[in-house]
Ligand code: HEM
């Protein structure tokens with residue numbers, strides 16, 4: 046993985062020293078809260094419902110075990126013993142004391158991490174596929190390019206005061222596992238007929254109050270122009286993006302207003318000035334960065350079928366089927382450690398679990414971990430012959446629920462339990478649905494399905510692109526939930542359609558149950574829930590869900606962690 050150079054170290058150290066003094070001045074009342082606010086946000090520190098929240102970027106989702114152990118240390122020493130992995134490959138700590146934040150940042154810097162540009166109107170963490178570098182369907186390893194974007198965008202003087210925040214995702218494989226269609230810029234690596242590498246540029250995707258699938262503005266930008274072409278887009282956005290209305294400030298609104306074609310023309314005009322300029326990438330520069338992601342010291346191993354050796358162990362077979370993914374090197378596999386055990390908020394990991402996964406990665410996966418945008422962790426390089434061992438150990442720590450891609454592998458934002466912007470709680474809804482459908486046989490029968498929950502229109506839980514999306518809404522001060530179906534992420538990205546009037550929290554598990562009934566009744570061989578929802582449209586689902594009243598049932602909404 047990438048290692049900081051002397052400049053990275055210096056920049057981060059200087060930033061912490063400045064921030065330490067800013068915190069001191071705030072505590073001494075030399076700075077008002079108003080003056081301090083932009084300073085703390087520049088260091089990833091938010092004020093939430095109960096306490097400060099610190100957001101730390103995990104660049105392109107890749108972590109060393111030392112970094113994971115540092116998260117465990119922060120959780121234990123400065124928080125309440127756990128952290129929350131998010132859909133943008135960040136980690137958030139929810140119970141932070143202001144006085145301690147400079148020390149936390151100092152601790153983080155010791156393992157080459159920071160919280161810079163995790164907030165504010167700047168370019169945020171560039172995310173990618175959790176199987177980057179190991180996926181069997183990979184065209185190129187996107188991580189060196191993601192790292193180049195990180196270096197280019199960090200403290201870029203022209204792009205620290207954009208109209209609004211800016212999110213870039215990059216995918217190097219045939220299958221999009223980085224949700225590129227719902228990012229401000231979504232990049233896909235492609236090869237042209239001559240075998241040269243380039244990038245397809247999608248612009249203007251996003252969720253939030255105006256969900257939009259991005260538009261392709263250029264099918265092939267040669268890799269040398271990755272930064273210059275990105276810069277051309279940023280310049281157009283910086284110049285023409287709206288600054289008068291926060292809700293209309295994202296690049297998606299600009300692309301929609303002028304049209305993708307006109308937007309592309311504006312970018313080309315800007316690019317004409319930048320093309321072949323000093324930011325043009327050279328082979329040497331890409332190779333210099335790529336060396337940090339060099340292939341691991343893989344052994345020459347035969348491909349084996351671990352299932353055969355443990356035939357009859359149904360639990361292991363289930364786990365292999367759901368949580369183990371193919372690897373491009375024979376004899377290896379990638380393992381998803383599920384952070385979705387029923388009863389635990391999606392994406393939460395305790396300090397003990399973080400230390401434990403670091404031990405696992407040291408022992409079985411070259412000392413590296415990945416964070417997925419679906420809020421799970423990945424051991425990317427496990428020998429197939431060690432899968433049984435890894436499973437047994439992960440199971441003992443509650444990290445081997447065989448539910449990856451199934452109903453209980455849901456995405457959920459922290460919602461009203463933490464977030465001051467929430468209209469409704471998310472975690473108790475996730476918990477109630479998980480509890481109702483805890484039966485693994487049932488879930489395996491239902492098969493691939495994505496259920497995503499957000500506590501408000503900001504869509505941090507990606508509800509628009511869930512096969513089933515749940516959105517918390519406020520009605521006269523009460524918490525209600527609006528349901529959509531047919532959304533999808535990946536190559537077939539789509540925004541879900543709302544089925545009708547919203548529901549109370551206690552009704553939600555039954556609503557999901559009824560949606561599933563329609564699916565089971567109508568599916569034909571091999572069809573997933575989303576296929577049926579897209580084939581039949583909303584009508585039959587709507588009809589069945591609203592056919593008879595759903596009792597309000599027991600009250601949910603207790604806050605486990607408050
Ligand atoms: C608890 C503190 C959080 C706050 C204050 C917050 C705030 C926001 C706001 C205001 C937006 C809308 C931005 C816009 O449309 O311009 C947004 C969007 C988003 N946030 Fe959060 N969020 C928080 C937590 C999270 C968490 C925990 C996740 C992941 C689980 C997350 C991931 C996202 C994503 C993916 C979007 C998507 C919308 C888009 O940019 O297209 N955020 N957030």
Ligand code: SF4
Nearest residue numbers: 458464467500501505
């Ligand atoms: S979707 Fe709303 S409630 Fe959920 S984390 Fe984002 S801003 Fe908060």
